[in-house]
Amino acid sequence: MIVDPVTLIVALITISTPVLLAALGELVVEKSGVLNLGVEGMMIMGAVCGSIVAHQTQSPTLAFLAGMAGAAALSFIFAILTQFLMSNQVASGLALTLFGLGLAALLGVGYEGQPIPEVSKPFPEALREIDTVGPILLSHDFVTYLAVFAVFAIWYVLRHTRVGLILRAVGESHDAAHALGYKVVRIRILAILFGGAMAGLGGAFLSVVYVENWVQGMTAGAGWIALALVVFAAWKPGRVLFGAWLFGGIAALQLRLQAAEVGVPVALLDASPYLVTIIVLVVMSSDRARAALNAPAALGKTFHASG
Template sequence: MDLSSINPVFLIASLMVAATPILLAALGEMVVEKAGVLNLGVEGMMITGAVCGFIVAVESGSPTLGFICAALGGALLSLLFGVLTQFLLSNQVATGLGLTLFGLGLSALMGQGYIGIKAPEVFRLDIPVISDIPVLGPILFSHDLMVYLSLALVAGVWAGLKYTRAGMILRAVGENHDAAHALGYKVVRIRLMAIAFGGACAGLGGAYLSLIRVPQWTEGMTAGAGWIALALVVFASWKAGRVLLGAYLFGGITVLQLNLQAAGVAIPVEYLSMSPYLITIIVLVIISADKSRAALNAPASLGRSFHASN
């Protein structure tokens, strides 16, 4: 056992990298659910974003363009879900699951010629002096831009939902779509925008995997990250700050247990690996045990279809 070989600074830095994909995807899904829509297709949108971002980054040589197209790809796929559930009033759970399967297949098809190709180098923050500060430098000032963007997005979503008019309208739609409709808000249009935002975030999260964290394209490379993002939203009880906490906790446990193992520390790997899921289950149990508290947190119209004739 040699704990000294673990560098805590590196650990925290890599924790942030490991957490960013699920953070982005979970944040997007939280906004979708806040608008009253349950989109279980996060995994499909993530992997579509991963492949779109990778293809564009490789072809254009620009990771930035790759990320933009990943967001577009994710949003486009999510709008498919939007049209089906908002206009054709299909079942959200079934459509979301279908979207995951569709996204996995579509990405495999699109990525056929891109297996084993290298992604272009991503721009990394490297400010002279500041990035070299011991401890704080590597943790705070030497990441790729997406890490900062994801953190900014957490703050943006939190403030947006809490303080802006648009955010309140979105929440009103998610809480009671009939009332929002009666007040003259375009429920379907607002939900479509939320769905597209969620898709774009999931796409960014996927591209973060294929362009930075791994970085390469492999079929099925999200390997369940979308489902973790979904669980995180519930774990965070639909609060942006807690999504951040949950994502870093999850990323932290993943990276920590790998590092502990590499250092030869005898730890029960199985339990650490399953702990994030266990915590989510416990949170779910607590939430459903107390109906009044659940009502405080979960958007009241979550998963219910809306039609103006109702």
């Protein structure tokens, strides 16, 4: 069987968008020195909120905003627990995922199979029909372009702006940043809220654009892949983009292989995007010393203000 490369590329860009958005949000959170393992829970919360609002209002824009708001609200709980109550970040993140999955299942009762409005494309149909270029570059929705733009925007902010410098300083040494007068807790809370909003946008994209429906457990581990991408990409936005596209490409390919009924067990094909992505990214990040240099020095450490 010959797989059409154009449709494969279009599919991989679409499939990778939710993971890319969530991973970029988590990258900013971790750059501030906070480890939030609740990405899966925030994504599913964004998915259910986006689906409900899309059905009720018939407005994709409001659906995306609702997804961001719902996940950000969930991330604020994590912020309160870890930044004010000094709870363990790993345990709090895992609890956030479990809570998010359960709450989303409760909120989504009665919304499975409900109609969701189609999301319009920013480019006219005449441009989208141009051979090769049209489908690959011009046939996507606004959020997909926003995700790619966010890669460059976050890279620029982290590397070339005062905001990025302060964020990285807090992530490297919160005590030194505090001594310089920076509000460490406030900065970290804002980073956590940003990460939650990005994960929520990814979840809303999943339910409103990709699946066009609410399905319980629809994130299917995408949040964990996003977490893995951040670490294996050595906290670099460009490598996060590559990893997300790798995951999307394998996922799109296995769906086409299933449709062609190749002689490979379906369970193995379903697992292949996760297996191949992890293996490739582990090989890419095999230089532990170099990866350690990129890791925020205060990642996961609790900050205690001393005056």
